[in-house]
Amino acid sequence: MQISLITALTIFDCVHPDVTIRVHEPPGTQLGVLCLAASAATHGHCSTIIDLDAIALDVLRSSGKQVTTDDLFEAFAQALAGTDAPLLGFSSICSSYPLTVRLAAEAKRLHPEAYVVLGGPQATVVDLPTLEAFPWVDAIVRGEADWTLPMLIDALDGGRMPSGVERVPGITYRRNGRVVRNPDAALIADLDMLPLPAFEMDPKIKDRKSVQLELGRGCPYGCTFCSTNDFFRRKFRLKVPAVVLGHMNQLHERYGVTDFTLVHDMFTVDRKRVVEFAEALLESGGEYRWNCAARTDRVDDELLALMAKAGCVGIFFGVETGSSRLQRIIDKGLDLGTAWEAIRSATAHGMKTSVGLITGFPEEERDDLRDTIHFFVQTTRFDDAEPQLSLLAPLAETPIEKKYQDQLVFDHIYSDISQRGWREDPRDLDLIEKYARVFSSFYAVPTLLPRRYIAEVRDFVDGATFWFRWLSIALLDATDDLLYVFDEWLRWHADRGHCESQEPRERNSRYYCSNVFARDLLAFVEKAIDSGYLPDTKCLRNVLEYEKTLCDLEPAPRVEASSPTGIQRASLRCRVRKAKGVVVQSLTFDLPGLLDSLRCGKKVSQTKDRSCWIATVARTGQPIQVVHLSEQTAELIRFCSGEDTVEQILDNYCDASAAKDNRQALKKAALVGLAHLHEQGLLEIESSTQPLRDDNADARRCAA
Amino acid sequence: MKKESVKEITIEVPSGVTLSAEELAALLERFSIRIIDEKSHEVVLNIKQSIKQPLPPPKH
Numbered sequence: 001m002q003i004s005l006i007t008a009l010t011i012f013d014c015v016h017p018d019v020t021i022r023v024h025e026p027p028g029t030q031l032g033v034l035c036l037a038a039s040a041a042t043h044g045h046c047s048t049i050i051d052l053d054a055i056a057l058d059v060l061r062s063s064g065k066q067v068t069t070d071d072l073f074e075a076f077a078q079a080l081a082g083t084d085a086p087l088l089g090f091s092s093i094c095s096s097y098p099l100t101v102r103l104a105a106e107a108k109r110l111h112p113e114a115y116v117v118l119g120g121p122q123a124t125v126v127d128l129p130t131l132e133a134f135p136w137v138d139a140i141v142r143g144e145a146d147w148t149l150p151m152l153i154d155a156l157d158g159g160r161m162p163s164g165v166e167r168v169p170g171i172t173y174r175r176n177g178r179v180v181r182n183p184d185a186a187l188i189a190d191l192d193m194l195p196l197p198a199f200e201m202d203p204k205i206k207d208r209k210s211v212q213l214e215l216g217r218g219c220p221y222g223c224t225f226c227s228t229n230d231f232f233r234r235k236f237r238l239k240v241p242a243v244v245l246g247h248m249n250q251l252h253e254r255y256g257v258t259d260f261t262l263v264h265d266m267f268t269v270d271r272k273r274v275v276e277f278a279e280a281l282l283e284s285g286g287e288y289r290w291n292c293a294a295r296t297d298r299v300d301d302e303l304l305a306l307m308a309k310a311g312c313v314g315i316f317f318g319v320e321t322g323s324s325r326l327q328r329i330i331d332k333g334l335d336l337g338t339a340w341e342a343i344r345s346a347t348a349h350g351m352k353t354s355v356g357l358i359t360g361f362p363e364e365e366r367d368d369l370r371d372t373i374h375f376f377v378q379t380t381r382f383d384d385a386e387p388q389l390s391l392l393a394p395l396a397e398t399p400i401e402k403k404y405q406d407q408l409v410f411d412h413i414y415s416d417i418s419q420r421g422w423r424e425d426p427r428d429l430d431l432i433e434k435y436a437r438v439f440s441s442f443y444a445v446p447t448l449l450p451r452r453y454i455a456e457v458r459d460f461v462d463g464a465t466f467w468f469r470w471l472s473i474a475l476l477d478a479t480d481d482l483l484y485v486f487d488e489w490l491r492w493h494a495d496r497g498h499c500e501s502q503e504p505r506e507r508n509s510r511y512y513c514s515n516v517f518a519r520d521l522l523a524f525v526e527k528a529i530d531s532g533y534l535p536d537t538k539c540l541r542n543v544l545e546y547e548k549t550l551c552d553l554e555p556a557p558r559v560e561a562s563s564p565t566g567i568q569r570a571s572l573r574c575r576v577r578k579a580k581g582v583v584v585q586s587l588t589f590d591l592p593g594l595l596d597s598l599r600c601g602k603k604v605s606q607t608k609d610r611s612c613w614i615a616t617v618a619r620t621g622q623p624i625q626v627v628h629l630s631e632q633t634a635e636l637i638r639f640c641s642g643e644d645t646v647e648q649i650l651d652n653y654c655d656a657s658a659a660k661d662n663r664q665a666l667k668k669a670a671l672v673g674l675a676h677l678h679e680q681g682l683l684e685i686e687s688s689t690q691p692l693r694d695d696n697a698d699a700r701r702c703a704a
Numbered sequence: 705m706k707k708e709s710v711k712e713i714t715i716e717v718p719s720g721v722t723l724s725a726e727e728l729a730a731l732l733e734r735f736s737i738r739i740i741d742e743k744s745h746e747v748v749l750n751i752k753q754s755i756k757q758p759l760p761p762p763k764h
Contacts, residue, residue: 469743550743592740615737626741633735673735680737 001157003040004085005033006050006103008120009072009096012416017060017067027054027204031212031263032091032120034197036149042195043150049201050079052096069099069425077106085114087153089141092120094395094441095418098428101134101438108136115156119145121231125397127172129437131179139165139173143231144217146194148185187235191216192243196250211257213247215239215264215277215292223320224330224399225358225392228265236266238273241280248288260290268294271303278310289313291352296342297334304342308349315346318356322375323368326361331399336375347382355379360392360415360454362404362445369449370483373461377476380469381599387465389458391415393441401440408436408443413455418442456507460486463512464521467551471525473598474543478535488533492524515551522548542589543598549585550626553618556581576649576674577642579684581619584629584637587612592628615682627682636673640683646674 011024029051037047052072059067059075080088080103088107092100100123104116119141123130127140141148148170155164165173170185188194191214199205216238219228244262251257268274281288291314292307299307299315307315319339320332327334346353359372372389379387393415394401394408401408410433418441432439444451461482465472475485493507511517525544528534557580578584590610597603613634617625629637635656639649653670654663677683 466744470741592738595740614740624743625739626743628738628740630734630736633737636735669734676735677737682737 001045001087001153002048002085003045003087003089003153004048004050004083005036006080006088006090006107007033007052008091008093008122009052009056009099010093011053011056013066017063017065021057021060024053024057027051027057028208028211029054029202029204030091031197031214034199034201035194035214036089036119036145037198037201038195039146040150040153041198043154045150045153047198047201048083048085050076050083052076054204055079069428073099073102073106073425076103077110080107081110084111087115087117087156089117089119089149090123092118092122094122094393094439097122097126097441098431098439099425101130101137101431102427105134105136115139117141117149117152119149121227122396124231125227125395126438126440128179128181129435131172131174133435133438139171142170142172143185143233144188145170146188184233187218187233187237189237191237191239196247199251199255205255205257208255208257210259210261210291211251211255212261212263213244213251215244215262215267217264219265220269221266221295221331222399223332225320225361225395227395227398230397232265236269238264238267238270241273241277244277245280245284245286249284249286252286252288258288260288262290262292265293266295266298267292268298268303271298274303275306278306278312281310287311291315293318295334296339299342299346301341301345304345304349304351308351312351314352314354316354316356317343317346319375320356320358321361321364321368322357322372323364324371326364326368326372329363330361340378343379343382343385347384351384353382353385355385355387357387357389358392359389359458360444360447360451362400362447364454365448366483369454369457370481373457373482374476376461377465377472377482378601380465381473381601383599389462390417391455391458392445393417394443394445396437396440400445404445405437405440407446408440409446409451410436410443411451413444413451414442455509456490457483457486459507459509459512460489463517466513467515467518468521468547470543470595470598471521471547474540475525475534477598477601478537478540485534488528489521489524492527493520518551522551538589539594539597542587542591542594545589546587546591546594549587550616550624553583553616553624555618555620555624558619558621572647572650573645575642575645575686576640576678576683577686578637578640579617579682582615582617582682584613584615584634586634587614591626617681627680633673633677636670637677637682640674642686646671649674 007030010030011020011027013020029049030053033049037049040047055075056067056072059072063071076099088104088111090100090104090107100118104118107114108116116136116138117140118130118137123140124142127142130140131137139152141152148168151168152165152171155168165171166175166180166182169183172179172181174180194214197213199211202208205211216236218232218235218237219226220234220236222234248257248260251260288311290311292312293316296317296319304312304315317339318332319334319336320330321327322336324336327336343353343355355376357372357376359369361368376387376389379385391413392400394404395417432442436443447454461472464475472482476482479485522544525534525540529536529540529544534540588611591612591614613629613631615627615629615634615637617627636649636653639652639656644652650667650670654666657666674683678685
């Protein structure tokens with residue numbers, strides 16, 4: 001039997017279409033539908049996949065402008081119209097569930113005889129209310145569908161609703177106008193029996209930077225906000241290393257894949273198995289890069305070192321809250337000191353470390369919120385750590401959602417877990433408002449602190465650390481109370497709006513993402529220091545000066561390697577100048593020492609008070625680089641105005657140097673210095689300069 | 705940064721000027737440059753979500 005599998009929309013909107021495209025390219029077909037397509041194939045059923053993420057990116061590429069879910073809907077509907085499969089299976093996640101439900105309706109309108117099935121994490125936990133609310137949905141496959149879906153297809157093979165469906169475990173369906181929930185299907189005890197996901201159905205497989213593979217399923221913990229433990233029923237299972245490694249090797253041999261996202265909610269629960277996997281990877285000699293997720297109390301330095309050695313380059317730690325009190329309340333139970341040490345260790349072993357935090361818990365008090373945002377900012381001390389702070393989304397059937405089910409409020413303040421940046425379609429909003437049970441993740445649980453305050457603290461801290469990592473850390477060190485800083489910020493913002501005789505600028509999420517916020521924050525900190533609301537410390541002043549320096553930079557066009565300015569050889573007759581986008585300046589303080597102090601969390605006053613030279617390199621499409629220069633390097637660059645040849649620069653430099661007693665050695669040194677600066681992109685050779693062919697003449701001239 | 709590398713020097717040291725390894729090391733030290741910070745720029749990404757993609761992607 002032919003089936004059509006439709007993915008859930010997962011990509012998020014970055015406001016600018018080109019950014020959205022770049023962030024998500026190349027799209028990859030989701031692992032879940034690839035697993036189901038492979039399982040269906042082993043039972044003799046052919047699948048086609050409608051990849052909503054890929055379609056959405058095509059729409060963005062062709063429109064070149066901001067699109068809404070309504071624009072996307074039309075494109076998705078066109079794809080649905082093109083299928084003639086008698087079974088349409090929709091995958092689901094909470095953030096795009098309203099769209100999924102509307103697409104299911106469209107599918108039924110287009111193909112009235114088709115059997116419309118939903119599955120995946122969201123549909124599983126809201127099976128009854130979904131079927132009761134939306135008559136166009138015929139059935140929902142609950143939980144792991146690897147076996148359930150083929151059984152359902154087999155049961156349907158002889159007709160639209162044969163009696164065999166009644167005996168398929170793990171589905172909820174309609175019978176004689178009533179919604180019937182069959183008993184749960186048995187969990188798949190031996191995941192090694194599952195086939196390799198159908199990666200051959202991913203048209204972009206050869207372009208993908210990284211491919212997802214399943215390590216296992218099931219988290220034994222019972223955190224009150226989490227839904228995945230319910231989906232996999234808390235039964236921890238892990239594939240044997242040989243199977244996972246075999247799949248990695250197959251993907252490498254077939255498609256050249258070397259990077260893997262290894263999916264498991266809690267891979268490191270069984271330390272012995274992790275060691276076995278890492279050792280198997282090392283013994284295989286395959287040089288794969290991979291990332292995974294773990295609990296901070298289920299790793300240690302030795303294990304992380306072994307994982308890094310075996311190719312682990314990224315790790316996700318769900319810390320959830322920086323409050324020890326809340327750690328207990330939400331049943332996460334992490335020791336925050338251990339969590340900090342795990343993050344430190346992972347980054348020390350070269351892993352990119354993501355740290356997930358949540359705010360907006362019902363019991364969260366001001367001190368808890370402060371602890372969480374402090375943990376967030378503290379994490380930015382590590383160069384390779386990236387904290388993420390989300391508003392709590394009451395996911396359906398989690399303990400928190402069940403406890404507050406009758407008190408959920410729809411305040412249009414969305415968690416980024418459920419709202420992925422797309423402008424909400426009015427029809428989606430209608431569905432959300434009408435069916436709270438189905439779309440609870442768009443709602444809020446009651447909180448002790450005002451929700452709008454919590455949401456804005458989140459936006460403020462997120463925006464501040466994005467724009468000004470060092471200033472955020474310095475503000476924390478100077479005040480030890482970032483909520484106090486935030487409250488002062490609110491007051492300053494309100495006062496300024498009043499002074500300017502205009503409505504205060506709307507402080508929404510987009511404002512906090514913008515460079516308007518960045519400039520406002522710098523102005524606020526300067527004013528607050530001058531007014532005595534923030535401590536007037538040397539550290540804070542110096543960091544502010546440094547951040548302002550970076551904020552004021554105008555990026556130069558990016559220099560492509562093939563452009564004329566990328567001449568690779570030059571001679572003494574070439575004219576050399578400072579490269580475009582490079583600014584050299586002197587600072588009145590020791591910037592390297594200051595940054596090291598902020599990284600380590602040690603008192604800045606311990607650093608030596610001395611000036612330094614830096615060069616900033618700002619080019620479009622690239623991060624700003626800050627380069628510490630020796631005094632001699634800075635002086636040498638000063639002579640590179642573009643007017644003089646290399647030879648003249650060397651002469652000028654030697655003339656100005658105090659060390660006149662060894663001119664020839666100084667000239668050699670300066671020449672090597674120029675070469676080095678050019679190599680690092682700080683100097684460029686004038687494009688009109690023609691390299692000399694007579695190097696010997698140069699040599700003679702230099703030697704003379 | 706490849707500050708220790710002399711193989712990729714793109715302004716050629718003219719022939720006739722020779723440097724010992726010790727001499728070269730001292731010169732490189734004198735003209736040291738070191739990247740001490742990197743920062744995303746607003747022109748690159750004007751919205752922070754674009755570089756804050758969760759790792760691994762959300763499953764809920």
